[in-house]
Amino acid sequence: MEFNDRVLHEALDSRTPLLERLKFLAIFSSNLDEFFMVRVAGLKQQVEAGVTSLTADGRTPGDQLDGINHRLLPMVKEQHEHFEQILRPLLAKQGIYLLEYMDLNSEQRTYLQNYFEEQIFPVLTPLAVDPSHPFPYISNLSLNLAVVVKDPEQGEEFFARVKVPKVLPRFVALPEPLRERQKGKPALWMGVPLEQVIAHNLEFLFPGMNIQEYHPFRITRNADLAVEEDEADDLLLAIEEGLRKRRLGGSAVRMEIHATVPETLRETLMREMGLEDSDVYEIDGLLGLGDLMSFMGLPLPELKDTHWTPVMPVELRSLSGEDDGEDFFSIIRQRDLFVHHPYHSFSGTVQRFITQAADDPNVLAIKMTLYRTSGDSPIVKALIKAAENGKQVAVLVELKARFDEENNILWARKLEQAGVHVVYGIIKLKTHTKIVLVVRQDEKRIRRYVHIGTGNYNPKTARIYTDLGLLSCREDLGADLTDLFNFLTGYSRQRSYRKLLVAPVNLRDRMTTMIQREIEHCRQGNTGRIVAKMNSLVDPKIIATLYEASQAGVQIDLIVRGICCLRPGVVGVSDNIRVISIVGRFLEHSRIYYFYNQGDEEVYIGSADWMRRNLDRRVEAITPIEDPEIIKDLQEILAIMMADNRQAWELQPDGRYVQRQPEDAKEQCAQKIFMEMAKDSAKEAAGMA
Known part of the structure; x- marks a missing residue:
């Protein structure tokens, strides 16, 4: 969640190009979806199974769920408030109007009604809920309308569910002639959310009934795939069976609803989904902001990051x-x-x-x-x-x-x-x-x-x-x-193996030995130095060895994009450890491990993070780099990343991340520097040709 908060910050940062800010909001949302489908779902299963064992920080599964809820509610609120109050007005200034259906003029509404009848209506399937129609299955990550209709003859109210189809674009664009003109020009893009087009044409789905109210809601289900490999005669067939079960969906783990949903309807949905109050996230605005990624398709390069074309070495x-x-x-x-x-x-x-x-x-x-x-x-x-x-x-x-x-x-x-x-x-x-x-x-x-x-x-x-x-x-x-x-x-x-560090064979032991070697050098009065870049640092044994190294005087710099369970800068424990995380236009995914080794430097790259799953439960390969020029290249990469003051976040002893600011210094963005270096090398090579 802390990594995802850093992703959210890229959307909040005014230095990020406007459409890229929408992209980061979308990534934040899709990351949360997976987090609930896998991590939260796993914790809820533990609670249901009565698991009470404590994690390293002394929490039961129930405590962890409470902590997630407490941390996540303000993040989600901030995301939606920023989109509604900041980004939508900024988009409008650029001629991009995501409108509410109620704000459309009669001509625009007529167009969307025709669009509904021709393109949307044939796809929809309203599902009634009554004694002869049980509550329908709500599929994972589906956006839905909870509709209350009233029979004008009997005066009885009924509940129905309408699924917003994923096969249609989430945002319905108006044609150019119907875009309101701004400063003599039509808007660059103008449209409304698909669910609002459906909601304002529900009479076509329920003819003869009075539409009393409708409310959007979105469901997230357990989607982790468990396969008993020991019992599977054919792993491929076992995985296929698991996928069929996942498509049918596991238990619901989250419901997103609009803040205006009446309490009775909210309770009905919770009861039918088997959810509790803590599983419900009230949203003041659009649900499912992951669909904002579609705006990256607009032909507006001035509102995006500068296009990058990779070069040849x-x-x-x-x-x-x-x-x-x-x-x-x-x-x-x-x-x-x-x-x-x-x-x-x-x-x-x-x-x-x-x-x-x-x-x-x-x-x-x-x-x-x-x-x-x-x-x-x-x-x-x-x-x-x-x-x-x-x-x-x-x-x-x-x-x-x-x-x-x-x-x-x-x-x-x-x-x-x-x-x-x-x-x-x-x-x-x-x-x-x-x-x-x-x-x-x-x-x-x-x-x-x-x-x-x-x-x-x-x-x-x-x-x-x-x-x-x-x-x-x-x-x-x-x-x-x-x-x-x-x-x-x-x-x-x-x-x-002759050169490779392979998990789960020798990787853990070799990494531990190299850290301990730096410890020994320091204890003998020499210099110890470790620089490591990875996606996540979780393994307790590696962390304990790094703490030992810090206490021996080894200088340690860690570049950890995501989860870091080590606390740097703790007096007497990790004084000599510094941790940064870099979040930018590219997802930092590479792994580099550098050990000073008394000047006989060793550098490794490969597929493994310092996590238990990588070291013990996966087949991984890490290779030493022996070419002196490549070693220099990797050292330069590490140095440039450690000097980043634009997209680098420093982990504090209390677990908070603080983003570095250039202040009076020149802005140094590692990813931009690497792009410039690549372009310069291409120009140099072209000049030599």
Whole structure:
């Protein structure tokens, strides 16, 4: 929730472009949806099961739910007030009018009535509630109208539910001739929420009845997917069955309603949904602000972040076309290649590595892991093509990637049909590692080429997530990945690796050992230094070791985007630890681990955070970086992020986050600096060509 509060702040910050502020409001809402579907749902299940065990901070599941409610209510109120009181007027000044139906003129209402009859009415299904019609099932994340109608002949009132269809645009735009003119020009965009169009035409759904009142409400349900792997003969079929159950939906965990809903109707909805007062969030304004993301589709670049086009790394700019497979591999043979997305092109580097391997007649085999990928994945298509070209292709598809299960099942089936060897990982472990192994016949010898990254093989998220990758043909890394794939696809008890840190095998022990090494250096009167960047820091044992390191004098800087259970700056405990979180236009997703080691510096990148699930319950791979130039690049990345004074938040000893302010200093935004550095390197390379 604290991370999501920082996301909300980007929407509140006047320095953020206007449409980007709507985007951050939408992200805040969608993050909350998932939080309730998974985290809150899990806590409610614990309460129902009578679990009373305490967390590390001394809370029962019930205490945690109370804390969530107490923290979240003012955040949600702030979100909606800011949208209604600040952003809507600002949008209007820019010619973007999201109107209330009551504010429309007669001509606009006539248009929307016709639109309703032609486009909306055929899709709707009113559901009555009476002795012969039980209360209808309300699907997860659905926006609905609770309607009270009265029979004019019998004088009896009835309740009905109308679902606002997701298949139609949430905001109905008026055509240009009907947009009110401002300063001689029609508004750039003008429209109303879909639910209001439905609400003001309910007489078409209930002919002969008097519409007494209507109120929007929105339901969130438990959507976590639990699969008993030990009992599943076929994991793919078990996941599919779980998805069917999730679509039907678990128990309701939250209801969002308008603040004006009468108490009797509110109680009826709560009773039918099995909800308590603390599960109800009263909203003064529009429900479901996640739909504001649609406004990012407006052709108004001046109200958005400056468009960013990723560049090619300098080492690859000599490649002229798509058929430079030999040159691509020869570049990797010369030296390790480092990529930093989205500043470096994903399609021109990682995706190209895989697609060219699929076409290259000298490539004998391709092995990779897929955790999340896009719905129209060119990488999956390349793997299918590679199999059709007669290459040995093995892919581990992680079916348990939350909310991507259905997509991954689809791709797994297509890969299998093409002759790809598809496996689903290891029982009780999620395979979260991001690795590719390409086996190629190079002249008289077999050589292995690898990609080890921090992010998913997803071209779409690669444009908005910051991630790192290493392309290499080092013998030891190739041998390690061979062993790791044998562990994933066959029967292997591999317990040691030449270079890789692999969870749950040796990653925890090696990370702990490297922290303790810095402690020992300090105790011997030398310097100790650790810098680590990750998504979340949760693991109690790692945190305890970091506290020990701080007390020994090790200087520690942590860049943790999301959850951080460590408290920095606590006197006598963590005086030498500093923690920042950076929230900007790109989602910080990369992991970097730096250890000073008496000047013999060690730097690692990979897929794992310092969380129990990453260290103990997932297959992860962290690789050392051995190229001196890449080590310098990573050190520079860490230094630039630690100097950020625009989008960096400092974690305080009491758990609060305070955003850094430039004040009299020059504004330094790490993500902007990385974009400028990438553009400068592209210009420099073009000048040298």
